[in-house]
Amino acid sequence: MNPRPLLIGVSSRIYTPGSMGLNVSGIWTKNLHYLEQSVAHWVLSGHAMAVMIPAVTRDSIVTRSDLDLDDYAATLDGLLLQGGNDVAPESYGEAPMHPDWSGDRVRDLYEIELIDAFVRAGKPVFGICRGLQLLNVMFGGTLLQDIATQRPASRAHRDGSAFERHFHSVELVPGTWLAQLYPGVLHGTVNSLHHQAIKDLAPGFVVEAVCPDDGMIEAVRHAGPGYVAAVQWHPEFHIPGDPDTFDDAPLLNDFLQAARAFHA
Amino acid sequence: MTDRLKIGISACFFHADDQRAIFKGKTLQYIEQSVAHWVASEGRALPVMVPSPEGDTSRGTVTYADYAEWLDGLVLMGGSDMWPGHYGEEPLRPHWAGDRIRDQYETALSKAFVAAGKPVFGVCRGLQVLNVAFGGSLLQDIATLRPESLPHRDATLYDKNFHSVELVPGTRLAQLYPGVKQVLTNSVHHQGINRLAPDFVVEARCPDDQMIEAVRWRGPSYLAAVQWHPEFHDPSDKTVIDDTPILKDFLDAARAVRGS
Numbered sequence: 001m002n003p004r005p006l007l008i009g010v011s012s013r014i015y016t017p018g019s020m021g022l023n024v025s026g027i028w029t030k031n032l033h034y035l036e037q038s039v040a041h042w043v044l045s046g047h048a049m050a051v052m053i054p055a056v057t058r059d060s061i062v063t064r065s066d067l068d069l070d071d072y073a074a075t076l077d078g079l080l081l082q083g084g085n086d087v088a089p090e091s092y093g094e095a096p097m098h099p100d101w102s103g104d105r106v107r108d109l110y111e112i113e114l115i116d117a118f119v120r121a122g123k124p125v126f127g128i129c130r131g132l133q134l135l136n137v138m139f140g141g142t143l144l145q146d147i148a149t150q151r152p153a154s155r156a157h158r159d160g161s162a163f164e165r166h167f168h169s170v171e172l173v174p175g176t177w178l179a180q181l182y183p184g185v186l187h188g189t190v191n192s193l194h195h196q197a198i199k200d201l202a203p204g205f206v207v208e209a210v211c212p213d214d215g216m217i218e219a220v221r222h223a224g225p226g227y228v229a230a231v232q233w234h235p236e237f238h239i240p241g242d243p244d245t246f247d248d249a250p251l252l253n254d255f256l257q258a259a260r261a262f263h264a
Numbered sequence: 265m266t267d268r269l270k271i272g273i274s275a276c277f278f279h280a281d282d283q284r285a286i287f288k289g290k291t292l293q294y295i296e297q298s299v300a301h302w303v304a305s306e307g308r309a310l311p312v313m314v315p316s317p318e319g320d321t322s323r324g325t326v327t328y329a330d331y332a333e334w335l336d337g338l339v340l341m342g343g344s345d346m347w348p349g350h351y352g353e354e355p356l357r358p359h360w361a362g363d364r365i366r367d368q369y370e371t372a373l374s375k376a377f378v379a380a381g382k383p384v385f386g387v388c389r390g391l392q393v394l395n396v397a398f399g400g401s402l403l404q405d406i407a408t409l410r411p412e413s414l415p416h417r418d419a420t421l422y423d424k425n426f427h428s429v430e431l432v433p434g435t436r437l438a439q440l441y442p443g444v445k446q447v448l449t450n451s452v453h454h455q456g457i458n459r460l461a462p463d464f465v466v467e468a469r470c471p472d473d474q475m476i477e478a479v480r481w482r483g484p485s486y487l488a489a490v491q492w493h494p495e496f497h498d499p500s501d502k503t504v505i506d507d508t509p510i511l512k513d514f515l516d517a518a519r520a521v522r523g524s
Contacts (some may be wrong), residue, residue: 004330004333004334005326006331007334009312012313015294026419026422026500030296030297030298031296031297031298031423032294032295032297033290033294033297033300034278034293034294034295035288035292035293035294035313035315036287036291036322037290037293037315037319037321038290038291038294039318040316040317041317041322041323041324041508042317042323044317044323044324044326045320045323045324047324047325047326048326049326049330049331049334050315051272051312051314051315051317052275052311052312052313053295053312054297054300054301054304054311054312055297056301056311067300067301067304067311071268071310072310072312075268075270075310085379114319128459132434145489153436163288165397179512193375197344207270213277236321240323
């Protein structure tokens with residue numbers, strides 16, 4: 001019998017009635033937890049089983065003892081943070097500069113607790129886009145609420161009409177773990193669909209990639225024990241085998257390798 | 265290491281839609297929070313959503329059997345209609361064409377759990393999927409095909425539409441509710457079982473129109489389903505059925521398989 005595939009938990013995106021506001025009847029009156037399909041398929045591409053971890057929110061009928069996030073950390077081999085809504089500025093001690101940037105505090109609280117459970121269990125955590133931002137905040141850093149407003153000299157990091165087909169170059173920082181995964185590679189082209197970004201880097205974090213045009217932080221890793229790493233782009237949206245974009249397979253394999261260390 | 269039972273919940277789909285304001289061209293898979301919380305409400309389960317490995321971005325070699333091997337049980341959620349082609353019919357109206365992709369995913373997932381001898385529990389659409397997967401058929405629209413029936417769906421009342429359900433004496437379900445003959449449940453479906461799958465037992469019916477409300481497989485593993493939504497019942501409302509014995513029975517079955 002083959003060894004069982006690794007088990008990777010994917011954090012939920014959370015829909016609360018009214019927040020998407022398409023048609024508030026039937027299913028739209030319910031709290032939904034969801035993922036964008038390609039993120040699960042990206043995990044599956046590394047011969048790991050992806051499962052989505054449901055959220056516990058304030059109006060939940062269950063208590064924490066019913067749905068303990070530590071049990072997920074004990075059972076699963078690693079955690080992947082999906083992209084999604086903005087991090088709420090109050091999560092890093094700021095007020096929203098604009099009502100549109102007030103972010104998703106409910107999801108922040110759920111994911112912070114989830115990350116904490118995995119970190120305490122010594123299991124690897126990998127963040128995508130919002131995941132990078134939330135990890136930076138959780139470990140004591142801050143964010144730019146809106147790149148275009150606060151760093152007007154920056155290049156465009158999001159194009160509303162191109163969505164995941166908006167690209168820019170990234171530079172791998174020599175000597176970092178990430179650079180070691182790509183021997184001889186100095187530059188890559190990645191998608192870019194974010195309007196927030198790291199302002200103050202969290203203590204203990206190492207910058208592993210930057211945008212050469214404006215110095216924006218594109219990949220980070222926690223220097224401490226354990227495995228906490230994240231990228232500002234969306235690996236799941238890169239078309240596999242596309243020679244024009246970054247090959248994310250070494251990144252995924254490295255994360256899964258770290259997960260395998262805990263895998264009985 | 266936690267001893268919790270790992271229960272998979274099948275995903276619902278928002279298929280790629282270029283008219284949608286966000287996630288244009290992207291397929292979203294989701295569960296309702298209430299289902300995950302209902303599964304967890306007994307304090308013995310660890311619910312997770314099992315994403316469909318299929319679709320245009322599909323990659324890798326992980327199979328449904330891998331999930332069935334790791335998880336201890338499966339819950340099929342409610343949601344969209346089934347494609348009538350799965351039970352040999354044409355859709356009577358275009359908007360009853362159902363969700364063929366989800367049908368195939370849930371059928372394959374259920375069969376993997378049955379093959380592994382692990383329990384499967386269906387909610388609403390889940391009951392319909394299991395009935396069709398095991399050879400039965402559905403009424404495409406109760407109101408059209410059985411006009412004398414009770415309204416089993418009210419778009420405005422949604423999960424606040426209730427009717428009586430009679431437990432069939434002698435069945436496993438009736439045993440879970442000693443001395444109880446009739447209960448009240450929500451009703452949020454416009455399709456129902458037409459021809460019962462061979463080897464299925466009817467465990468509950470609507471007394472007003474005899475619509476099938478609960479079924480169980482006679483086969484070697486646990487496979488049962490209800491037409492109502494246990495997760496929408498307010499636990500503090502004593503007029504509706506207390507679904508805890510049903511959940512407990514399902515989890516006991518999962519525990520028994522894991523322990524064997």
